[in-house]
Amino acid sequence: MDPIITEEAVNHNVPTPEILSQAKVISSQTLLLVSLLLAVLLAVGFFAVRKRSQSKGSSLLLVGPSGGGKTAILSTLVYKRTLRTHSSMQTNMASIALPPSTKSLRIVDVPGHPRIFDQFREYMPDAKAVAFVVDASTISRNGAVVAEHLHRVLHVLISLPPSQSPPAFAIVAHKCDALKASASATAEQLAINRVRTVLERELDKRRTSHAGGVGVESLGGEGDEGTDLGGLECTGNGEFRFAEWEGGEVSFFGTSVAVGKAVPAEDEKGKDGLAPFREWLLEL
Amino acid sequence: MLDHCSISHRGGIVLWSRSFTPAAEQTASSSSSPVNSLIRDALIEGRNAENKYEKDGYAVKWTFVNNLELIFVVAYQRILQLTYVDELLEALKALFVQLFQPFLSTFVASLHVSSTGKVAAVNTATTWDFTKIFEKWDRLFDDVLRGLENKAAQERKSRLKHTSIHPETAIDTILPSDADDVVPSDSGATTVDEEQIARNVQALKNRLKARGRPIAGGRRRLEAGSGRDSLPTSDSDTPTKQKSKKSKTKAQRKWGDEAPTESDMASLDFSYVDVPSPNTPAKVADVTALVDQSSLGIVKDGIYEVKDWEFASTSESSSSVLTQALHKGKEEKSSAGLLSNVFARLTGSKVLTQDDLKPVLEGMKQHLMKKNVAKEIADKVCEGVSESLVGKKVGSFQSTSSAFRQALSSSLTQILTPKTSTDLLLSIRTKLSSHFPSSQQREPYSITFVGVNGVGKSTNLSKVCFWLVQNGLRVLIAACDTFRSGAVEQLRVHVRNLSMLGVGPNGATDSKGRVELYEKGYGKDAAGIAKEAISFARDNDFDVVLIDTAGRMQDNEPLMRALAKLVSTNNPDKILFVGEALVGNEAVDQLKKFDRALRDFSSASGTGKERGIDGMIVTKWDTVDDKVGAALSMTYVTGQPIVFVGCGQTYTDLRQLRVSNVVQAILSD
Structure with missing residues (x-):
């Protein structure tokens, strides 16, 4: 609209100087009005866009190394x-x-196969929650591999664009039923503790090895893909702790499923091995 | 005979599976099951063009249904030569898809939800009672399997008849004296095997005994089956026997999950056919029963098609379902004429066929070869991609070639993406720190560089050395190239340069003595020098030992043996293969032979553990422009990652590979 008005004004004021002042008044008034309108429109539009991008995604992402139990x-x-x-x-x-x-979700x-694991980045923009599923029964053996996976997830989580509200993040210690409950703790707690300590230890190892290291440049210019992973910064004294992780809160769950069985009916949901996980999903 | 059979979705959900032996049952749920290994090591790595995969004594065969994203897998003991597995897979595929098509479509749709809204309705509408839905499949599967097994046994028998002449005495010594009356027992791998063996031996023995009278037997049978016009030669046994076999299996419909017992076998064992006196009456009765059969026409030529067999042999309810399904399939096929084809093209629901893909496939192979991908690899990769595309629907605006290109791109990305960590620094630090508290002396991290002559082993070793020094590590270079003149001097110059250049993060003062050379001159045993170098490094608190080896051609066995000795005596943490980007078809041969030699000799040397190549360094990258096919060839052959790329003449010209770049370069025109 603006160009038309100014054009009109120009047309008017060139031949007749008398109308000049009038035209000027009109144009300035309309200009003011139009600009006001524009500002309002812009503001509305901006908020709408902002709200859309700020609104949380609608997906729950199940990630984690192969054999963790995601598909189950x-x-x-x-x-x-x-x-x-x-x-x-x-x-x-x-x-x-x-x-x-x-x-619905x-x-x-x-x-989780390392060759296709990186696909999870594609689904990140729509993620409302991310659950990192770990096999609690083999974590002690596979600690380093699992930590590498987790590191990549954390890196992506922490480097999400600010326009997206950060998804909730949980680490699911799956296959708890493979662990034996001790007197002091249930199998779930045991699994959670084990997963937490192993992963914290391994991630800290990764963090220290990267600190002060000179990486090798990746071929073909810049791009942070794969080479230098960050995302392990903590607010505390440097050692990696999930509780102090800068990327936000990390929840832990112990879960289990029994292959080949139907899930018990709605009323006795408490017996389901996924109960705590379900509750977490509901709270999202 | 089979060990495991499963039908599953590409996403990982198993729709139906069965294990035939307890051992297979046990491994089925673990991550080391044949199916899991197949997917991990073959399918995801783009090796699906090969039609057989072997692991842990299992042979695994598979087939895809791409539009429904199903995989059919059959695993069996590798030593068994099961000829019918391919047929079985095809038969299962056809039957399963036709029987469960609607359910499978909803199932697959439920795994491809793009938005949350409408799917809740779908979910509630369908009840996902998988066990109930696939209830009748169990029986059908049994029928198909049994039919094929019988047929295969038949063929083997007829073949055996002409070829095998074993001395009877030898068989008698093998045969346990009480083989004739083995107690029928329950299912179990070992008992099954024993019975199988006993049965085979018995069959052979009987045949040898009856060798004198085969013609008589044939004639007798001929008289019974008088309706047919077969000749009284030994060849005519085949159709007759198949008949008798068939009627037996009809009587045995209750075959469940358990392995066949002795009594089952006895009834199936038509080797008694040739035994004259006691069995004769039963034999005749069998044959007369056969003549009455309505299905005579079908089997006349002695060749059973699976489907035909199915028509005749399944029980009442299932056979009706089957015939229905098969007829429907045929009708659909015939009606899918030109018109519907055109319509399909217009609506964009065109299904890709092998013929559609053929021209594109050829073009792509040529393209890959132009990019310096080895021919063998180009063939395999392209065929793998086309395998995964046949039966898929293409969108309306997507040409076949663009669909192919897209699939190829994702396949290449998968092949090139490393499956193990390429973070050398991390593994070095992990090793150094893990040894530190336990003992006073820490074990240095050792890396061996191997490769053919003149690819740049020493040069890239010095680049890696520079990078390690930059990261504050103390490096010892072991000059184990004791053959080429000047090799040691070359390294000495590098060390001199590096110790002058080597400024770590801790400042210049610390840099003295960061790099040292361990040399013992020429003509010595390389393995010994490497060993001394490692112990020297341990004593003098070095962090990393880089072992430079002499270049050797992959065909030179004595030298390969020497290399394997070096590896097995020193057990380095990493064995890096150095190859040049200029290499074409040769890359496959080089890597295969190096890997093979290392594995063979290292496992033979008594350490027990097989050691192959752990990673690759591709050198002279700057000379090939976008013809980067060597990277693909190398990763495809070994499945190991490319750790570094050497791309220039200075110490800093060491890069890490970016998968997306390489894929782009390979696909670019």
């Missing part, structure tokens, strides 16, 4: 029964309803 969790949540699974070759995306509420299960 997905099958339990979606089909209400735990089917047998093998290593996934492609991403599964299913939607679930969360029973008490009317909310999309679950994205990204394969």
